[in-house]
Each structure stands twice: as structure tokens, then as C-alpha cells.
Amino acid sequence: MRLFARLTYSFVLLGAGLYNCPMSENNIDNKYYNKPGNGNSELAKLRQIITVLLSVSALLAVVLVTLGITKIIGYVKESEASGYTPILATLVSTTVTYTEPVVYHTEQLEASPLADSYWRPLPELPEEDVKVPEHVEVKALYIGSCSAIDKAVELCNNSELNAVVIDLKNEYGLPYMSHVETAKEIGYVWDAYDLDAIIEKCHKNNIRVIGRIVSFNDQIAAKHFPERAIQDADGNVVRFSNEGNNPFLSPYNEDNWDYLIEIGIEASEHGVDEIQFDYVRFPAGATKNKVKPYFGEEGQYPTKAEAVNRFLQEARIRIQDTYGVPVSADIFGIVLTSEGDAQIIGQDFATLGMTGIDSCCPMVYPSHYALGTMLGGHVFKYPDKEPYLMVYSVLHDCQATYKQPGFTAVRPYLQAFTASYIGKGNYIEYGYREINSQIKAIKDLGITEFILWDPSCKYPSGNYDGDMSVETD
16 A cells, blocks of 8 residues: 555656646746736646646556556465466467468369479369268377287277277388288288278277378388389489488379379278378488489479379379278478478478368477477477477467368377487476377367377377376376
């Protein structure tokens, strides 16, 4: 109350000062100004009224400020008594700044004469024959070659999870007895699991089966078909330092498209509920011996992003539109916020999401971001140690892109593993709480789908509902 009295007194003095000051910058003589008979008495009265009004306004302002301060002090005292410290400022703005949306067709990107001349025309289906699958909100976990199928079924039956991701093709081949001729010719087909038995078991438990196909990261196929691998200008197969010094299948090559799509068609005919293409990208980083990949003369071939998008468009038409089985694509999380990285690997989020595929799955693992990454005005000194804020910031930063009309559903891959490989002091152990905090992050952004990734396929028990009020382990 002493503060209130002092503020009030100050404002009264301020009003008095206004009363005694000159009325203009011309420094008019006040005595002359107020003399009777000079016709200025009304102006003098008006000045008195204005001064009174200013004083009253100042008093009201003091009252409001004082009440506000009193309320905040009371709130803080109450919080301290309860042991809870309120957060009075957020690190990441929750206000989205929308850019002008790029207008694309929902089912097909704008036609490119260069792309049309470089590749064959896209397949065409009569409109009445196009099967549009109903989009299903997926909450899945990756189980690779299905050795963890029983545990996965149990977990799905006791949590929010409703789907599993299995490997139809990984980097080393096909772990089920495929009849795709190219795979049999290469000789990397084996029987790690029975595809029909897995589908039957999952469907009996109301669990969707998503078939993952590792696409262009295939050193065995690249060695078997060197003409379909990325080459230099002299026709030599190029090896890439960041890809284990291995060759890479070329996303520009239509024979590679056919091979991968045939695997998806075979799995669709077996009853797989979704076909998911992983490694739909170009290699990252430098080449061994610093040789330059050659795709054609400058200006005579489409961009890397156009190659990736064209493959996904064709896969969508031949699988999703033809069989009614949804097609999805996995992409690096970094391309959501880094245009430079997107250009290097050919994953342009803004256009890839407009290829008509059912969903896009960015891998937003906190451990995959560099130490000191800055997003949303926050510096992540150790990204792996801030799972909630890291995932929230990445997906928040690109909302203007994925909220465009016609954009595919966004279904992030979330980190369910401990990234000890990034070095002592740079990571934390990831258990249920750390996984669930990422689910809370996407739910806070209005995203309702996700896939959990652990290459060892060991997942802790829990609801996986994003509720952080109760810990289960």
C-alpha cells in the first residue's frame, strides 16, 4: 500500500506540473493568457478540466497496475506453497506464421516438361478405377524381421498402439520368401518369417501391418546391377563416404522404381495394410576419392527432388490407386528445417508431401541433431537430452508447410532407443517417459500419429498416450 500511495502522489504532482507548464512550444506568457477580458478564460477552464482528467486517468492506471502486481505475487506465493514453479515464458512460440501456400494438385504435382521427357509418362488410370483408401490414424512400433512379434502383439493389446512396421526389404535383402524375380536373381531372399502368418496373427488382434521397403540404399543390388547404381561421368560406380563407402542405387533409374514397386505390389496382394518406402533419397555427404556423380549434362536432367517425387508418384498410382493400399514415405527429420540438406538428398518436404501418398514419416529423433542446434529461439546444447522440446520445435517450425490444403498426413518416427554412440555426456537413457514425452510433443501440435523406432525392437510397457501425469516405470 505504501507503493500505491507513493505512485498516487507522484501522479498528482505530475498533473500539477502539467497545469503550470506553457500550453505550447511558443512559450506564451501565462499571466497574459489568464487575464479577464482577454477572451481566454474559457481556455483556462478547459486546461483545468484536462488536467483533472489526466490526474484521474493516472490514478486508475495505478489501481490497475497495483491489482495486477498483487495478483501475480499471490499466484507465485501459492505456487511456492504447493511446490510447483510456474513457467511465465515459453522457449518456443506457439504462434504459427503462415506463408502463402504453394498450389499443387492433390493427386499430382504440376507437370514438368523436362521430367516428362527424361522419364516415361506416369501411368494413367480411369477415374472410376482409382481406389482411394480411407486414412487410418496409425500408432505403430517397428519390429523389423518379426522376431519380436509376440511382444508387439501383447503391447498393442495393452496400449494405444495399433500397428506394426515389418521389413519387407532391408539393406541386405528380403527376409520373407518373395517371388519377385529381381530379388531372386540377386539372391538375397530368405525366410526369417512367414508373411502370411504374420498378417493373419496381427489381423486377428486388430493390428495393422505396415510393410517397410528400404529403397535406394542397397549396396548388394547396386553391385549386382552396376548400370543401375549412381555412376560418375566415365560410367564408374560411385561409392559414398557417409554410406559406409558403399554404392547406391540411382533414384533416376526407372528399373529401380519397377523393382521396388513390384515388392510393394506382391505384399499388397498378400494383405499388407500399407506400403512404406524408406531411404527414398540420394546419398548424404561426399563421395570416396572425391569423384562427382553424373546424372546428365547441366540443365538436361530433373532435380534430385523431382526424381524422388516422381518415384513416389508412380508408386502411389501403381499401388495405392490400383489396390487401395496406402503408400507412405520415410524422410530425414533434418529436411523439415534445412533446405540445404533437402537439396543434397532430394527430399523436398514441401513437394514430397503433395505427391498424393497417404502419409509422410519424418524421423525426428533428438539424437540425430547436432550439438548446439538452434530452433524456435532455443539453443539445444544437447538435443538428445530434451526429447519433448526438440521434437516439438522441429515440427512446430514447419507447420506452415504441412498444414497446406492437400498436404499428406504427417506421422513422425520417434526415438525409442538410447543413442550411446553419440558420446558420453551427450545423451540420456530413453525409457518409457522419454518416449512418451515425444508423443506429448506431437499431440500438443495436433499430430495424432507416430511410429516408434528401436532397431533392437525392445520397447518398455506403457500406454503411449502422451499423458505425462503418471509414470509407469
